[in-house]
Amino acid sequence: MNTNFRINTGLGYFAAVLLLAFTGCGGSFDSTAHGLVTLDGKAISRGMVSFHPLAGGPAVYGPINSDGSYFVHTGREDGLPSGEYAVSITSHEAPTAAESSKGGPPPPGKSITPAWYRMKETSGLKYTVKPGKNEINLDLKSQPPAGWKPGKNV
Numbered sequence: 001m002n003t004n005f006r007i008n009t010g011l012g013y014f015a016a017v018l019l020l021a022f023t024g025c026g027g028s029f030d031s032t033a034h035g036l037v038t039l040d041g042k043a044i045s046r047g048m049v050s051f052h053p054l055a056g057g058p059a060v061y062g063p064i065n066s067d068g069s070y071f072v073h074t075g076r077e078d079g080l081p082s083g084e085y086a087v088s089i090t091s092h093e094a095p096t097a098a099e100s101s102k103g104g105p106p107p108p109g110k111s112i113t114p115a116w117y118r119m120k121e122t123s124g125l126k127y128t129v130k131p132g133k134n135e136i137n138l139d140l141k142s143q144p145p146a147g148w149k150p151g152k153n154v
Helices: 003-023
Strands: 033-041 048-053 060-063 068-071 083-090 126-129 132-135 137-141
Touching: 033 060, 033 126, 060 068, 083 137
Parallel strands: 033 132, 033 137
Antiparallel strands: 033 068, 048 060, 048 083, 083 126
């Protein structure tokens, strides 16, 4: 093997490693979704937003921050696949006790979100997530939707 071949091969490997380093490990999803969660115009300051793909597959989650904002993640990665989603939202007041009566984790506080928003089947929230950045503000109402019957819809 001649010296030029070894140098060129070494430079080729070095260039490939450098290219990988500069392109980074971008996420495997083509979309992101973020927004603000409000109830009757006021930001909800805690809870969880869940995007459920209508085509099937695992749900994508994002915690609601103290300012009402959320950003969804798939597992440990930011973002989600583009497509059609049903959305559910759960939010509870802070627990009133440090632990349960049996010594386990505290029971959740009083529910903030109305019952119909807690399940994808009854929330009425459906969105198309397009490739790229998606701002999806979730404006919840405390007034029940037409036809809502407590206990029958859950």
